[in-house]
Amino acid sequence: xxxxxxxxxxxxxxxxxxxxxxxxxxxxxxxxxxxxxxxxxxxxxxxxxxxxxxxxxxxxxxxxxxxxxxxxxxxxxxxxxxxxxxxxxxxxxxxxxxxxxxxxxxxxxxxxxxxxxxxxxxxxxxxxxxxxxxxxxxxxxxxxxxxxxxxxxxxxxxxxxxxxxxxxxxxxxxxxxxxxxxxxxxxxxxxxxxxxxxxxxxxxxxxxxxxxxxxxxxxxxxxxxxxxxxxxxxxxxxxxxxxxxxxxxxxxxxxxxxxxxxxxxxxxxxxxxxxxxxxxxxxxxxxxxxxxxxxxxxxxxxxxxxxxxxxxxxxxxxxxxxxxxxxxxxxxxxxxxxxxxxxxxxxxxxxxxxxxxxxxxxxxxxxxxxxxxxxxxxxxxxxxxxxxxxxxxxxxxxxxxxxxxxxxxxxxxxxxx
Amino acid sequence: xxxxxxxxxxxxxxxxxxxxxxxxxxxxxxxxxxxxxxxxxxxxxxxxxxxxxxxxxxxxxxxxxxxxxxxxxxxxxxxxxxxxxxxxxxxxxxxxxxxxxxxxxxxxxxxxxxxxxxxxxxxxxxxxxxxxxxxxxxxxxxxxxxxxxxxxxxxxxxxxxxxxxxxxxxxxxxxxxxxxxxxxxxxxxxxxxxxxxxxxxxxxxxxxxxxxxxxxxxxxxxxxxxxxxxxxxxxxxxxxxxxxxxxxxxxxxxxxxxxxxxxxxxxxxxxxxx
Numbered sequence: 001x002x003x004x005x006x007x008x009x010x011x012x013x014x015x016x017x018x019x020x021x022x023x024x025x026x027x028x029x030x031x032x033x034x035x036x037x038x039x040x041x042x043x044x045x046x047x048x049x050x051x052x053x054x055x056x057x058x059x060x061x062x063x064x065x066x067x068x069x070x071x072x073x074x075x076x077x078x079x080x081x082x083x084x085x086x087x088x089x090x091x092x093x094x095x096x097x098x099x100x101x102x103x104x105x106x107x108x109x110x111x112x113x114x115x116x117x118x119x120x121x122x123x124x125x126x127x128x129x130x131x132x133x134x135x136x137x138x139x140x141x142x143x144x145x146x147x148x149x150x151x152x153x154x155x156x157x158x159x160x161x162x163x164x165x166x167x168x169x170x171x172x173x174x175x176x177x178x179x180x181x182x183x184x185x186x187x188x189x190x191x192x193x194x195x196x197x198x199x200x201x202x203x204x205x206x207x208x209x210x211x212x213x214x215x216x217x218x219x220x221x222x223x224x225x226x227x228x229x230x231x232x233x234x235x236x237x238x239x240x241x242x243x244x245x246x247x248x249x250x251x252x253x254x255x256x257x258x259x260x261x262x263x264x265x266x267x268x269x270x271x272x273x274x275x276x277x278x279x280x281x282x283x284x285x286x287x288x289x290x291x292x293x294x295x296x297x298x299x300x301x302x303x304x305x306x307x308x309x310x311x312x313x314x315x316x317x318x319x320x321x322x323x324x325x326x327x328x329x330x331x332x333x334x335x336x337x338x339x340x341x342x343x344x345x346x347x348x349x350x351x352x353x354x355x356x357x358x359x360x361x362x363x364x365x366x367x368x369x370x371x372x373x374x375x376x377x378x379x380x381x382x383x384x385x386x387x388x389x390x391x392x393x394x395x396x397x398x399x400x401x402x403x404x405x406x407x408x409x410x411x412x413x414x415x416x417x
Numbered sequence: 418x419x420x421x422x423x424x425x426x427x428x429x430x431x432x433x434x435x436x437x438x439x440x441x442x443x444x445x446x447x448x449x450x451x452x453x454x455x456x457x458x459x460x461x462x463x464x465x466x467x468x469x470x471x472x473x474x475x476x477x478x479x480x481x482x483x484x485x486x487x488x489x490x491x492x493x494x495x496x497x498x499x500x501x502x503x504x505x506x507x508x509x510x511x512x513x514x515x516x517x518x519x520x521x522x523x524x525x526x527x528x529x530x531x532x533x534x535x536x537x538x539x540x541x542x543x544x545x546x547x548x549x550x551x552x553x554x555x556x557x558x559x560x561x562x563x564x565x566x567x568x569x570x571x572x573x574x575x576x577x578x579x580x581x582x583x584x585x586x587x588x589x590x591x592x593x594x595x596x597x598x599x600x601x602x603x604x605x606x607x608x609x610x611x612x613x614x615x616x617x618x619x620x621x622x623x624x625x626x627x628x629x630x631x632x633x634x635x636x637x638x639x640x641x642x643x644x645x646x647x648x649x650x651x652x653x654x655x656x657x658x659x660x661x662x663x664x665x666x667x668x669x670x671x672x673x674x675x676x677x678x679x680x681x682x683x684x685x686x687x688x689x690x691x
Contacts, residue, residue, distance in 0.1 A: 025563060026519075027547035036550075036562040043565035054551060054564055057489065057519035082469075082488060086519075114469070114485065 012037030022068035062090035072196035095130025100153030117352020144247030250299035256288030441618030444592025452602035489520025528582035585610030
């Protein structure tokens, strides 16, 4: 069913058609519209047999989802940024307990400094916590990934995080083909939990596990994530047959066949990159794009195969491992079958800085020309950085850093020094 | 150095508030500035600490030291600040979502710890910054996008919680009465230990019906009790519209225990002498 719809609302509609039985909600931008839309669907009766719980914090949201899931219910929540970090202990708990909770993360920067705009710092901070992480390129894929996520989670008894770019996707109104209830019912079987609360067979969940079995429990979580590497592409093919469009999968290549340089990225930046690559191809540059649609489990084999013939790789990522550089690019380097020196990290768009086609094109031209460094910060204001460093060299008591930079930039809210 | 007289204007920064026109929080900013002027505290003798939300923007609008922290953690940050710098007057600020929901745990323990600071909660019974979701003080039947049929949950009584948890000074003010509110803040700052000031601060955007509060509040309706049982009786019969000081207790404020380093080995020997 084609609809002109906001990303958040579209995701809420898709989640509702997956028939969650418990939805936990705590407001945080840019996620709030998703749970508000679900609240409306529950109140209107369009989503039946669902407990909608307005909780007191994100920590409570994930904890309530854990309780519900442990009792055998299909549980869903959504969050972003600080909210994801605040619930981090419970996020690890959910995966450690093998509970198939599905959560949307409306990707947003992490403070301090406080910032509500989009980047991938939140999801990346929890990349190794045992959840499957899927990344949506556009709102159609955000919808479709949720439909896939519930089935994946329940098949493997693992929680799944569906990541979509905050504001860029959550607040964008665009055409989306919403799956019908019949289509989703045919795709997603009723939840058959591996563990339920059964008065006839009482068990406790969350046992203390010592050195005798802890490693094995963690290994099995890893093993199941590796199983997902087979299931995700298999079901992406199946999904395409049923719904008539490509969504999900591990990686998807664009104009990579004869590419000398391939740009690797995840999330909504893929659209801009494809447009940029189209333009650069007109100039004669042989560039392609490899989109990562699954980040955990890490699709090492798929990435290796896709980059086997490629001489230069540029990873554009919206997160920063402070003190190291790229996060995604470290994973790509480990999978790349040739010299890691040919994998370039480009940190872009932190805290919502616009990633323009002009900047990307300039950067990719220098990559193709062999002059791109190993680690680049796209559109970094070097003058601003130099001023801050000079100040710190000149005096000890420079005061709060972010506020000093705001004064340098001259934003309205900053007082003169 | 010339001792210049401090006026409320000295406590405001030149940052323009982002609050909606008519927001009650302007009244809190004005009352806070008036109170600090009355207390004759220099701006650099005061620290204003907040969490996240519309009201938590207030530190930037004062000329005091400001700290804009993480959602719900203002009281913990303020506690750390006060124990590190007991010479500063610490005012912790925030809203009902920040203070009673995500930060509710810290509220209990700040009351209990009784550190000498003042906590001002601008209660508008809604999450304003995320555009209108119910908070723990929202009425059960208030409808919103998130809860179209209301939460169905009774609202909490923050003053009763503060009393039960051990706050040493408990008062309620209203932004429509900035002079009365300023006096309450003065008393709260002057009172030793943890002082809690609940402020009815209307959200004209998401709770426009709160404009009616000015007709509903009753000034000086609460008389300060030194007895917690008496205060408890009053607060449980309270409809939330009575202004004034509910409770002014005599608990000793938090002071770090005497450090072990101050005891000499001779002291210890004496304690364990046979």
